[in-house]
Amino acid sequence: MDNKTTHQKAWFFVLPVVVLVAFNAIIPLMTVVNYSVQETFGDNVFFWEGVKWFEDVLNSDRFHASLLRQLMFTGIILAIEVPLGVAIALTMPKKGPWVSVCLVFMAMPLLIPWNVVGAMWNIFALPDIGLLGHAINGMGIEYNFTRQPFAAWFTTVLMDVWHWTSLVVLLAYAGLRSIPEDYYQAAKIDGAKPWAVFLHIQLPKLKRVLTIAILLRFMDSFMIYTEPFVLTGGGPGNSTTFLSIDLVKVALGQFDLGPAAAMSLIYFLIVLLVCWVFYTLMMKNEDQ
């Protein structure tokens, strides 16, 4: 240990990063923590409340309901987008001019601003003048997403699938392309049927990219705000009020900054926890 020199100067070089992280993450988060344990009526006057807001949020039926809606929404879109994305990636051409055409088509929904997506689908699904809404009603099915909770859910899920399946497709496609041709040739010689090739070669080789895809889709969909806000505004009633929309209602609609801050932190911890558990489970077998 004698050879180890201590350079106090090193701290100086680390400083920019510390400042950066402090300003973009720690300090904003600390203001939220600050609000979550106090009560304020404006004028910068605060009263200490301890964990009261946290208890309130965790015991509130309203929070439970939006959390449940959120979990259902995320569950449904993951169950649709991941298999659908993989299926589309499998059918895409491997080489030739159509590859770029497909990739551009796939990337297009990802390039549209989120509020535009919401507005597009709002108009698209309007029962009287929207193409989708009008067509469904034309088939004799009564459909009005501004009045029927089921129709609202159906439209929101469809919109998300349209908007984000591409991401899964692109990731899965990249993963599929990185599988060496040797594997397919060996499987052919081994007499493997297409389903066996998918199960024993493609799916295992896609594990890493799918882990990333699921994580990204989980985080994004769990924090979804803009698109349903523009499409349904959380309605009809509270039927599509997901966590973010509810949070904004509490914070800005009712100006309950304390409960809103506590809710934000709980929200943040749920996302963090789920991601951590999922990633740890998926990567557990990798090291063996």
Add this chain to the structure above:
Amino acid sequence: MSKITLKNLRHSYLSHPQRDEDWALKEMSVEWSDGGAYALLGPSGCGKTTLLNIISGLVTPTQGEVWFGDVEVSHLPADKRNIAQVFQFPVVYDTMTVFDNLAFPLRNRDVNETDIDWKVREIAAMLDLSETLMKRASGLTADGKQKISLGRGLVRSDVNAIMFDEPLTVIDPHLKWILRSKLKELHQQIGNTMIYVTHDQTEALTFADQVVVMQEGEVVQIGSPVELFERPQHTFVGHFIGSPGMNVLACELDQGQPVYGGATVETTGKVAVEDPTARLEIGIRPEFISFADDGIAVSVEKVSDAGRVNIVETRHGDDVIKLLVPDGGNVPSENAFLKFDPDHTQVYANDWMVS
């Protein structure tokens, strides 16, 4: 089991091949007898993998036929051809155990589980994989994985031929020779036809009874290692095989005898060249050149120690002539004369042997 015949085979990866270079594989007809150990030897990009994939059915040839015994298989898919192939990079099914990997080709062919169990254990014992049978295949080292790749071919009783596409590329050097002798041993034990693609002459010459040397999509010579060494049919074979390669020296022809450096070079028999414009060369391996009291005058330029022999580089005019002198042999310091062994001096016209 059957012999493999390639008739007028030709292949191009382009849809409309025009020029000579467009063909990855130039026209060839080859016959491989049953149970032989063959090597396809040539530099990278010479078409040897293409040829292998045509035989195994992974590539359909643009032209020509592939026969296994008396059955034409040119248009049969790979799984119907009764061949096995081991690839450059080991292919194992990561999620399966070693046992399941070996059983996979049999299960795909609906063999019953009792037979599978018996066969897999037999092959695993042959490949020294018995102890790892129940382990996950992904945890094995590269040589273990390559053994699994090979084993998936060996478990099938219907296999006509086993193809190896540079199988030792990713294997550690000290394991290479172990695996190579294992292959040789298996060949003697099982008696399958084996075709081994490589760009490494040591691998080819130690493994095969017959070596097929390829260059730019063309088979330049098929022969035993000794034939390739002593009678290279093409200057490329002379260069490619042997270390250092054959000396190739531009010469002239006078009454059927090659003339080099103003002196007639003795060969066995007369040389007849029909094309008067042909480029003529004599080829002689460094092993068959010695220092003498008279002959071709050279100056000694460099001596490198290669263990039991010294490689001596000499110069005659613009030509560099290499020869081998046994360790402890006498190497003149500056000017000397060389003598070529007439039995091993060949004459080449436009790179093909004519003597």
